[in-house]
Amino acid sequence: MKEIQLCLTEMRTFFQQGTTRDISWRKKQLKVLRSSIAEHEKAILKALYDDLGKSEFEGYATEIGVVYSEIDQHLKHLESWSRPKRVRSTILSFPSRSYTVTQPLGVVLIMSPWNYPFQLAIAPLVAAIAAGNCAVVKPSRYSSNTSHIIVELLAKAFPSEYVATFEGGSEMNTALLNYRFDHIFFTGSPTVGKVVMQKASQFLTPVTLELGGKSPTIIDEGSNLKLAAKRVAWGKFLNAGQTCIAPDYILVKRDLHDRFIEELKVAIQAMYGTDPLNNGEYPTIINQKHFSRLIELLQQGTLSYGGQIDPKLLRIAPTILTNPLLDKPLMTDEIFGPLLPIIAFNSFEEAFSFIEEREHPLALYYFGNNKEHEKRVVQNLLYGGGCINDTVLHLSNPHLPFGGIGNSGMGSYHAQNGFKTFSHTKSILKKYNFLDIPLRYAPFKGKFSLLKRFMK
Structure with a gap:
């Protein structure tokens, strides 16, 4: 042009x-x-x-x-x-x-x-x-x-x-x-x-x-479930989930699974009410193409909460999905919408391996008080950046670099x-002319031992 x-x-x-x-x-x-x-x-x-x-x-x-x-x-x-x-x-x-x-x-x-x-x-x-x-x-x-x-x-x-x-x-x-x-x-x-x-x-x-990518959140033992649910809901449903570092799916300890979902429902209602589709502060999906894509993803897990849609306003209510199909786009592609799959795990090792076996995400969030688990999440898993006991806020700190790794x-x-x-x-190296040490110049005979001493 x-x-x-x-x-x-x-x-x-x-x-x-x-x-x-x-x-x-x-x-x-x-x-x-x-x-x-x-x-x-x-x-x-x-x-x-x-x-x-x-x-x-x-x-x-x-x-x-x-x-x-x-x-x-x-x-x-x-x-x-x-x-x-x-x-x-x-x-x-x-x-x-x-x-x-x-x-x-x-x-x-x-x-x-x-x-x-x-x-x-x-x-x-x-x-x-x-x-x-x-x-x-x-x-x-x-x-x-x-x-x-x-x-x-x-x-x-x-x-x-x-x-x-x-x-x-x-x-x-x-x-x-x-x-x-x-x-x-x-x-x-x-x-x-x-x-x-x-x-x-x-x-x-x-x-x-x-x-972007599928940014995971781990809800581990010792989590403050009420606060964790509140912070996850905020980070996930900000901009109706259309955020590259939004929690894309949750890995929650099995014995905390049901309680966490209940706290998540409470947090969602506290922010957006019981009728989020008509809440003027709740964002819309960008266009029909992405709205239709998200509607298809709704079918790839068990609806636990939400799921209401308004095709005219291009709004999808904050939605919790359990038992997601791991081989479907809901769990293979970045969701980029207000759908939150939740997966129960039996041990931290299981959750760690689940993340490690997949593409490096842009963000990762860990909730819990186990210092050893926190250390492994920070030092051993590869991802762009993240938070401990919160979501998304690392992006708001102008003193922290922001970027991905690998696929993200x-x-x-x-x-x-x-x-x-x-x-x-x-x-730049600026050399001064008042002294010129001859070591580097040929002939090199007799200089090798001296070179080794200088370069140690």
Whole structure:
């Protein structure tokens, strides 16, 4: 597409002028972005409601507030993160000075999903701006109202040769991926992530893939069942379950199984009432396609609670399913909706093995007071990140890196990790001329023993 080619040409010209390398200029752009978001705050919240039925509270807490926090972190620490870092030199390079410097990558592409359409488009952009890059943002077409606001907001805040947006569906995604970028940041499904990585490989473009997967929750012995149920229900049914780090299924100790389900029912009713389909604070499913997919999953377990649907409003009540069919999509694919399968286990070893035998999840949550079990969950299982005795909240801490592993993604961001993702760390050794040790130069006869002493 000529429009993409023209945009990228203008961006590379602008980047090569060196304007974005200035730290004070970058900080000014972050402040411009923050002001523009504040100016469009009401419109953003309305768009989030129109796309996903998010209440103002949920929209601010999970989207706008997270972005403000990211901007504030980058403004506070950008100068220190950007400074050259001194490192030790070796005796072989004596006399010398060694240090690292960070540089922007150039022109980057940010491809965002529909479930948190504002946060997951703008938070990576904050890091890209802070690192000194030009950026192309591609929001999801499914969350079209929020996408339109992002386009309007960014066009008003920045010139197109610095930050540009392209709307559209899979055709636009493909068109963008046919061009060379200096980094691609993608948030979405593993299936599409594989396509992004394949396309990026044609140009040897580095990628950050923020994917998903089936994030498990273990309810172990010693759990405070009432509090665990409350925190699981909050994390699972936030955004109607359309959260990449939502608890995807529960592994609960068999003797706690029935009591935990009863506490979970109480927690759900306390948050959404007995008629959640008509609760104005309960979000909707993004579109008919995903609604229909979730209805099919409803048949793949025993309905224990919920299950009500409203096809007109695209709402599915918070639902608990027991005895899920392990070989069906309910337990092989990420659910991404308000359906919560619960599986009883007899021992911690059984639950541990169940998780270990499957793809590495994006998140894992452990509830219990067994220190040995907690240690094994933290140190031995592979997953992106998680919580002990809570769910989802690790994502809200801007001081913690966020990212997946294996099938759930690669690379990380948030605060300094985001800055590093969009930067190149260059190594420099400055050699002084007042002394030149001849050890390294040929001929080498008689020098081997001395070399070994220096390199121990």
